[in-house]
Amino acid sequence: MSKLNSILVNSLVAMFFGLMTLWMSYALPLTIRFAADKVGVMLSYPETPVQEIRALVQTAGNWMMERKGLQDRNRELEIENLALRAALHDAALPPPVSTSEMIGARVTLRYPDAWWKEVRINMGSSQGVKIGAPVLSEGYMIGKIIMAGENYSWVELITSASFLLAAVVNETWDLGVINGDDRGNIWLLYMPPEREFKRGMMVSTAMVGDYLPPGIPIGKIWGDGDTRDGFTPRSVVSGAHLTQLYNLQVLLIGDVSGVRN
Numbered sequence: 285m286s287k288l289n290s291i292l293v294n295s296l297v298a299m300f301f302g303l304m305t306l307w308m309s310y311a312l313p314l315t316i317r318f319a320a321d322k323v324g325v326m327l328s329y330p331e332t333p334v335q336e337i338r339a340l341v342q343t344a345g346n347w348m349m350e351r352k353g354l355q356d357r358n359r360e361l362e363i364e365n366l367a368l369r370a371a372l373h374d375a376a377l378p379p380p381v382s383t384s385e386m387i388g389a390r391v392t393l394r395y396p397d398a399w400w401k402e403v404r405i406n407m408g409s410s411q412g413v414k415i416g417a418p419v420l421s422e423g424y425m426i427g428k429i430i431m432a433g434e435n436y437s438w439v440e441l442i443t444s445a446s447f448l449l450a451a452v453v454n455e456t457w458d459l460g461v462i463n464g465d466d467r468g469n470i471w472l473l474y475m476p477p478e479r480e481f482k483r484g485m486m487v488s489t490a491m492v493g494d495y496l497p498p499g500i501p502i503g504k505i506w507g508d509g510d511t512r513d514g515f516t517p518r519s520v521v522s523g524a525h526l527t528q529l530y531n532l533q534v535l536l537i538g539d540v541s542g543v544r545n
Contacts, residue, residue, distance in 0.1 A: 385536045387411060389419075391529050392436070400443040400468050403427075403529060408435045412536050418489070418496050420533045424523035425489060425500045429534065437534075442502070443468050443526060450490040451502055453481060459490060462502060462520065468527075470502075470520040471509060477516040481505045487520050497537060 393404035407413050409432045417429045419439045427447070431438040440447055443464035451462045451472060458479060460472040472487060485505045491498040501523055509517035 385412070386420075386533045387413075387536060389437075389532045389534050391532060394529070400441060400464065400466050400526075401446075402430070402441060402444065403439050405437050405439055405532060405534070406435065407534055408433045408437050410434050413437050413534055414536070416496060417537070418500055418535045420500070420535060421524040421526075421529055421531075423501065425502050426522065426524050426526060426529065426532070428496070439532070441526070442470055442522065449496075449502075451487050452490045452498070453505065454486040454488055456481070456485070460518075462487070470522060472505065472518040472520050474515050475518055477511050477514070481508075481518055483507065497535075500535075 387407060389405040389407040391403045392406050395402075405419075413429055413432045415429050415432055418425050419427045419429065425442065427439040427441040427444075428449075429437050430440040441464065442449070442462060443466070445464055445466045447462070447464050449462040450459065452459050453472075456479070458475060458481075460475050463471050463473050465471065475481070483504070483506060487502045487505060489496060489498055489500040489502065503520045503522040503524075506519045506521045509519060
């Protein structure tokens with residue numbers, strides 16, 4: 285009888301430890317997750333200010349880079365403006381008078397499937413934005429307004445396949461048409477194959493309308509494409525970082541007066 289009781293006691297003890305082991309195997313992961321969550325909550329307090337400071341530092345760094353690019357480009361434009369005014373003076377022609385305003389805008393939407401086609405900005409008709417107005421980044425034209433709502437606008441990017449813009453090679457005064465391919469590439473079309481263009485020659489806008497003045501820099505010639513129909517397209521690299529469009533500028537052109545024949 286005592287032997288039977290001993291077996292029964294041992295069985296009960298083994299069953300108890302088995303149940304305890306089963307319970308611990310179930311409860312331990314929950315306990316670990318609970319503890320990890322609590323630790324994560326506690327660590328979030330010192331981490332949050334650090335993350336905010338890091339974001340501010342990154343924003344400040346990007347702003348400084350963009351500001352330096354704009355300052356450099358502003359100096360180049362001032363030099364070009366003085367040279368043009370000197371040329372007009374030598375030719376005894378009155379300089380054109382125009383009123384313009386540059387307003388800042390922020391990119392609020394850029395669809396992944398239309399990455400190289402268009403972006404939305406937070407400025408619209410109530411801020412004076414009009415269809416056809418050029419949009420710049422870092423002093424270079426990267427697109428134009430194709431639709432203007434009250435407080436937002438859509439910008440067609442220069443890399444869009446439907447984007448067409450008259451442009452000129454600064455060093456040679458050859459005229460062509462800027463066109464994208466929806467894949468991030470820019471081409472200067474309708475260029476004669478016999479013309480030689482060196483890599484690095486600047487390409488700027490030509491006179492095409494009231495809202496788009498000539499002389500806005502676009503980028504630099506980078507290489508040649510395949511000759512078709514008697515023309516050799518030239519690839520153009522934008523002067524702006526087209527993959528990182530955050531803060532843009534919209535050029536608002538007022539009345540333009542000058543020499544009329």
